[in-house]
Amino acid sequence: MTDQNKRLATILQDLGSMYRYLGGENLFKAIAYMKASQAIKSLPDDISLYLKEGTVKEIPGVGKSLEKDIREFYSTGSISRFENLKKIVPHGLIELVDVRGFGPKSLKRLYEDLHVESKEDVVKALKDGRITKLKGFGPRKVENMLRGLKLHKQLEERMLLRDALEAGEKLLAPLKTLKEVKRAELAGSLRRRKETIGDLDILAAVKLKDRKKVVKVFTSPKLAQRVLAKGDTRVSILMQENGRQADLRMVDESEWGAAFQYFTGSKDHNIHLRRLARDKGYKISEYGIFTARNHKRLAGKTEEQLYKHLGMQYIPPEMREDKGEIELALKRAIPKLVEIKDIRGDLQMHSDWSDGLQTMEEIVDFVEKNFSYDYIAITDHTKSSRVARGMKDQEFLKQIEEVKVINQKQGRDFLKAGAEVDILADGALDLSDEILSQLDWVVASIHSGFSRNNTDRLIKACENSYVNCIGHPTGRLIGKREAYPVDIAALIEAAVGTGTALEINGQPERLDLKDEWANEAREAGVNLVISTDSHKYNDFYFMSLGVGVARRAWCTADNILNTKPWHDIVKLTSKGNLSVV
DNA sequence: GCCGTTTTCGGCCCGACTGTTTTCAGTCG
Structure with missing residues (x-):
């Protein structure tokens, strides 16, 4: 923007x-x-x-x-x-x-x-x-x-991840244009893709003699509304953009890897690494890895070198929380995490048939131009979601027809007819079986009754033979609304038992399931879906935020349903053998 | 203030829930 x-x-x-x-x-x-x-x-x-x-x-x-x-x-x-x-x-x-x-x-x-x-x-x-x-x-x-x-x-x-990324890019871009800056990246919790961010950390490789010039740019009124501290290695400002604190650290190019690792954190991860290094007779700092005895520098130019010297695999930033990733890396068992390029389609979005801003055709054009997806599912709201202009049953029939027309024009089945169906108070769905049976993709979500315990409603929705996926399973809005009471373990069990997928919703305020629940779901063998829940063009880029959550949950492409071809998705979420409840 | 193949005027964001009341105002989604 x-x-x-x-x-x-x-x-x-x-x-x-x-x-x-x-x-x-x-x-x-x-x-x-x-x-x-x-x-x-x-x-x-x-x-x-x-x-x-x-x-x-x-x-x-x-x-x-x-x-x-x-x-x-x-x-x-x-x-x-x-x-x-x-x-x-x-x-x-x-x-x-x-x-x-x-x-x-x-x-x-x-x-x-x-x-x-x-x-x-x-x-x-x-x-x-x-x-x-x-x-x-x-x-x-x-x-x-x-x-x-x-x-x-x-x-x-704290900032929402999306806002922090946007603000971070605005600081990074002018630095990167300077020829004195050999390399510059966002570090800290932002690089680890935490859902909210306190201060921004930026690392830049700059020669000592060139740093004054870089500091001048970083503290210019265009970027900084106030300068908190100014030195040769560290500058702190309050950003013009949003008044938040941003720290710029400058190191020599030869120290890049050690510094990048150090300033990415997490603190717990770094403490664990340092302990490990000490046991092996090394010492780690933001300047490199050294022998403890005579302080001889062994490495530090790249992060990979650093991890290698400690006898372990490279650990992706999103995993660096000291939650067992170091042990995995020592055993050379770090999973190949899902990447944005693995994603083949988006399975929750809204058109102007309910509360989205664009027509289905506009959405198809936009997605084709900007993404290389194989399929997308339109999932407009059902009648109970009045605020979201939920559609009556008959309108879904008309929409299904229009989806067919659009696909015909395209000459391929790119667009899938779906719905984001309200889960009613008793766990029943807000759409008739007649229509559900004609849809390619059914997301079931709770949009009412946030204060009661919703476990039973969600489990009943999982047991419904037409439901492919549970949307934003906990209903939280970061900084606005707590998750409704729900027994996540029971929901995960129901999802595995019925073959229902759970969503990682990429909306910046949702990121729901959040990382730790997504991790539990993955461990239990749940099929996860990363969706953007788009309501307008730019929302489609939220996919990368959802991928960030999935990576924090240690997900590989195989854990994520929408990295697979459409016919596999159908196979994995169809409930033909499930007794209809 | 916007919008329109039921409308250029009259709809649109209404029904459920919560908390404070004692019959309902305000909030939420």
């Missing part, structure tokens, strides 16, 4: 939140602005291009009024509608509209009765008991607000 698109999308998003705060008739404006914000985020090109070509109104969700807003933003950098609303809406409270436990009405009460104007004010009022005294704010409500704030805070302290 370009910087300009990002700024515009943020303003539109804020406008949406402000209209939500105002409520009443404005609610529909709120929806319109949120939708437009999403659409801007998914644009492949900078908004200026659309303005130049006069195609702004072709962006879904952008009409006459939004076109005007966008023009104004382009020429002045802001939108007068936004500036005016700021005068009547407490802008400092807007970020809380989407926090669990709050909502427009509650915020309005807090603003009007307690005159709070910021999140900090709200926290203070919660602590000193002023909120508890308000009519309608009982202990459970207050407890929910506190929990919501806690989740929200988590996200403030």
Whole structure:
């Protein structure tokens, strides 16, 4: 996403939140602005291009009024509608509209009765008991607000992996253009693909005499909003992009491997390695591997060398958590982890038949242009998911026909007709058997009843003979919603027993199953599917985030269903021999 | 504010759940 698109999308998003705060008739404006914000985020090109070509109104969700807003933003950098609303809406409270436990009405009460104007004010009022005294704010409500704030805070302290990758690339790109920089990479937890990231770590190979110039670029106002520390080996800044801390470490090219290993971590992994090295009479530091006795340097230029000197296989960054990978590497039993190039198709996505932004044909064109997949499955929502414009049964019949037409035009069965079927309260599916039986791919997901224990519902869905896969199995949204209560071990057992696949959902906020559950599922022999759950063009790139989770779960290509040809997938998830429940 | 092969006006985000009430307002998905 370009910087300009990002700024515009943020303003539109804020406008949406402000209209939500105002409520009443404005609610529909709120929806319109949120939708437009999403659409801007998914644009492949900078908004200026659309303005130049006069195609702004072709962006879904952008009409006459939004076109005007966008023009104004382009020429002045802001939108007068936004500036005016700021005068009547407490802008400092807007970020809380989407926090669990709050909502427009509650915020309005807090603003009007307690005159709070910021999140900090709200926290203070919660602590000193002023909120508890308000009519309608009982202990459970207050407890929910506190929990919501806690989740929200988590996200403030840590970035989502996707956001961290984006921010990291923005720092990395200008460094890489410098001829003084021999090599530069993202290290730390980002390289290990953890689901959330605290600080960014960047490693660069630069000669001592050239470092001043590199520091100058890294600390320039374009990249840094504040410089925290500045030396010859380390520079810390708060990023212009998002105010988070980023550390640049500079080493000599000859030290690259040792430093890259050291700054990638994890801490536990490194401690274990150092202990191992000491036992063997070596010493490891960020500068290399040395003999303990006379401090003779043995290696350090590449990571591979370093691991080799310790008598072990190279360990992929995603595995470096000291969870048994070192023992495996010593036995030369590190699995060949799944890679993005192994993926042959995407098995959850939404078109404009439900809550996606693009038509099925547009999706097919986009995917063919940008990915080398063999198949994709359209999985629109069913009728219970009203918010997601879930489709009635009859519409699925029409959609199945259109899928056929598109495939005919293509001359191949690229597009699979599917559904993301709601699992109802009693575990039954929200789509008739008549239609389920005509679909190529059925993902079953829970979209309601998040507070109850959902194990039974999920197991019943696994036992349904039409269900191929359980979508986002725990329902969590990082920093927004905890996973619903579910006995994962029991779900995994049911998945193995019935031949139902479990999904690793690649949406940045979901990454669900998360790494440790995916690992347990893999060990139990579950077939995993990595999906993007795309709702718009750019979402298709979330596949790499899902692959990151799978690699953290030690998955090989063989563990992942969508690395296989379609006929194998059908074979592995068909339940012909299962007694229909 | 957007949208349209049921509509250029009147839909759209409604039903379930939760928490605080004592009949329902607000939130959630």
